[in-house]
Amino acid sequence: MSNPVFVAIDMPRLDAAKALAEKVKGHVGGIKLGMEFFYAHGHHGVMEMAHVGLPIFLDLKLHDIPNTVAGAMQSIHVLEPAIVTVHASGGRAMMEDAKAAAGENTKVVAVTMLTSLDDNDLGRIGVAGSAHDQVMRLADLAHAAGLDGIVCSGHEVRAVHKQWKNGFFIVPGLRLADGSAGDQKRVVTPRQARDDGASVLVIGRPIARADDPLAAARAIEATI
Numbered sequence: 001m002s003n004p005v006f007v008a009i010d011m012p013r014l015d016a017a018k019a020l021a022e023k024v025k026g027h028v029g030g031i032k033l034g035m036e037f038f039y040a041h042g043h044h045g046v047m048e049m050a051h052v053g054l055p056i057f058l059d060l061k062l063h064d065i066p067n068t069v070a071g072a073m074q075s076i077h078v079l080e081p082a083i084v085t086v087h088a089s090g091g092r093a094m095m096e097d098a099k100a101a102a103g104e105n106t107k108v109v110a111v112t113m114l115t116s117l118d119d120n121d122l123g124r125i126g127v128a129g130s131a132h133d134q135v136m137r138l139a140d141l142a143h144a145a146g147l148d149g150i151v152c153s154g155h156e157v158r159a160v161h162k163q164w165k166n167g168f169f170i171v172p173g174l175r176l177a178d179g180s181a182g183d184q185k186r187v188v189t190p191r192q193a194r195d196d197g198a199s200v201l202v203i204g205r206p207i208a209r210a211d212d213p214l215a216a217a218r219a220i221e222a223t224i
């Protein structure tokens with residue numbers, strides 16, 4: 001993949017989403033659509049965004065019993081997304097069934113621990129150990145389930161890459177050194193994540209909410 005940046009288009013308006021994608025398309029490698037967009041526009045919206053001509057990452061973070069997640073994967077099959085996410089904490093059988101139900105050109109990738117959480121948050125939800133331990137544990141489970149890779153923060157991607165050589169690693173929670181982290185807690189720069197083995201760099205607000213999104217996308221591209 002030449003440009004590893006997928007711009008996260010987290011907005012409910014289709015016209016605004018299309019305008020942003022058209023504006024930055026020469027400086028990103030793909031488009032990430034999440035719940036905010038998909039719940040508002042569904043299949044129609046994804047098909048509209050596909051006209052931009054970039055690979056589509058459907059970040060739906062599926063998490064349910066195996067039969068339901070497999071059904072959801074079948075329902076989005078026709079959209080031929082390049083990437084779809086499920087939650088690793090849904091368990092091995094859920095991930096296996098998700099992969100089996102996905103199209104052959106769709107990478108199924110497991111969200112390990114959200115980048116908006118840190119070690120303290122993990123303790124509060126009853127999980128012992130560090131974020132690093134939790135990501136490594138769930139990466140092993142996703143690998144065993146036959147998934148293509150995982151979503152983790154830039155704090156863990158180097159270690160995960162070492163243990164899963166041909167894995168596909170998606171890293172959100174990216175900020176330039178002077179950028180506000182907002183709700184993200186495990187943050188690194190795009191350059192750091194790339195150097196540490198990220199396959200895809202997910203960048204949302206630093207582009208979408210910039211005064212000049214095109215200039216922001218260009219500036220980020222220049223750093224990687």
Ligand SMILES: O=c1ccn([C@@H]2O[C@H](COP(=O)(O)O)[C@@H](O)[C@H]2O)c(=O)[nH]1
Nearest residue numbers: 008034113114115172173202203204205
């Ligand atoms: O652990 C995760 C998993 C997914 N995301 C998604 O990435 C983008 C990040 O947006 P920014 O505006 O660049 O913070 C967003 O769509 C999240 O849903 C994540 O941040 N962390």
